[in-house]
Amino acid sequence: MEKTATLPWDLVEEILSRLPPKPLVRLRTVCKQWKTLVDDNTFINNHKKTFRFILVTKSKVYSVSLNPKIEVRELTLNIPGLKDEEPNDLVECNGFILCGMAEGAVVCNPWLGQTRCIQGGVNQSSFEYLGIGYDDNTINKKIVYKTLASDTSHTTTVWKIHDFDTDEWKDEEEKPETTGESNLIYIHSTRGVSLNGNLFFIAYGLTRPSFFIVFYNFRREKNYNLCDLPCAQKDHSDTLVLRVYRGDRFSLLKQCHVTKKIQIWVVKDKIDIRSRMKVKWRIFMEVSIPNLPDLIQMQSYYQPSYFIDDKRGSKRLVVCSCDVDGRAWIYVVGENKLISKTRLDSVVDPWPLHCTCFPSLVMVPGCQREEGKANLQVNYSFLWFFVWLFLKLKFLFSKIKYF
Incomplete structure (x- = not known):
């Protein structure tokens, strides 16, 4: 079975550093590696919107x-x-x-x-x-x-x-x-x-x-x-x-x-x-x-x-x-x-x-309750775009590796 190509970690970090802060709060739950990165002060200090x-x-x-x-x-x-x-x-x-x-x-x-x-x-x-x-x-x-x-x-x-x-x-x-x-x-x-x-x-x-x-x-x-x-x-x-x-x-x-x-x-x-x-x-x-x-x-x-x-x-x-x-x-x-x-x-x-x-990703105490209903109705188009971009880059990277 052909081994699935993965994006280089540097490229993943670069993509995440360009996302607005609010999606980063949710993306911390994707995996332990992403949570460790997003919680790192060095990552936040190097974020494009810091x-x-x-x-x-x-x-x-x-x-x-x-x-x-x-x-x-x-x-x-x-x-x-x-x-x-x-x-x-x-x-x-x-x-x-x-x-x-x-x-x-x-x-x-x-x-x-x-x-x-x-x-x-x-x-x-x-x-x-x-x-x-x-x-x-x-x-x-x-x-x-x-x-x-x-x-x-x-x-x-x-x-x-x-x-x-x-x-x-x-x-x-x-x-x-x-x-x-x-x-x-x-x-x-x-x-x-x-x-x-x-x-x-x-x-x-x-x-x-x-x-x-x-x-x-x-x-x-x-x-x-x-x-x-x-x-x-x-x-x-x-x-x-x-x-x-x-x-x-x-x-x-x-x-x-x-x-x-x-x-x-x-x-x-x-x-x-x-x-x-x-x-x-x-x-x-x-x-x-x-x-x-x-x-x-x-x-x-x-x-x-x-x-x-x-x-x-x-x-x-x-x-x-x-x-x-x-x-x-x-x-x-x-x-x-x-x-x-x-x-x-x-x-x-x-x-x-x-x-x-x-900058910090710690939510203001009490805002979680006020924004709870709004988060259920959040527009996921931006996140879907990120997923599409991730998969597209992954595909291009596998093509480059193949040639």
Whole structure:
């Protein structure tokens, strides 16, 4: 019997990398090899529609990709109220985007085009949305995503925890009489960083000499200290941005407001809050460029977005920030020099909110229920076209092999 010819795996990977994200969710069930490929971060990063930044204005949502040319695309996302009111914050957590509005918030996966509204309840206009984490309940073997917010209408810190499963809110208050006024923790940046379900923040205290990292544990619903930052001085005028690095540790960007010098630190080992290991930092990059602007403008006080590209032995820092006129720019820095700077002229409104975004195939919690009936009636013409293309290429490949 003649042996059936199969497509080279490189060709299969190339075909899958050109499919829209939504079909990839379903195609993961074809076989174990396809599931392993689609779940691989390297595959997602190399996908033709992968992007690195999300920008939100009062009327539009944009994605920015670097392939290596910078491309700006307008995204079609159903964010209620976006054209009627200006969003007040934007946070990326676990591949989701949390967009705070005057009336509640919107959680979306921009890669899959999914959105879900969160109603803030009483005094929702005073909510400050901090990020998304999850309670990894090992007993019930179920991940429950939760939103963390703070209620700024109180004199003390009041945490607001939203459960995606029940759609209910829970309050938790930190009282000065139990902690002591000198022991209170203040959040330096309201943009949380999610890692392994916990939400991490740069914080400071009245009696502590340096900035430090705290994290909110959603299972215990409590704050914990992690470590001090490697910065020697505590200056609130400096730019400080915490990000996830290599998926399991942190990077820290600091720009001195006087010298404009940028320093990047990274954590040497992966973060494991259960082992209580001491967090060790190492300097990754130092950039001192005279014509590099302030990454935080006094008009907005909105921190820059960045990611580190250290593939193939090179070290590059890619930053998104706004200039003094509110126009968005992308700066690429490496080897202590400014490699390129690009103004995003297609972003129509000034002072856009922005954040880094690493695409994910994780569906927004709750959207599965809302899209269940729609998925039963999905148009399979695109998938049939893919099957036809697959079989056609397989046939051509067998002919080439025969000759």
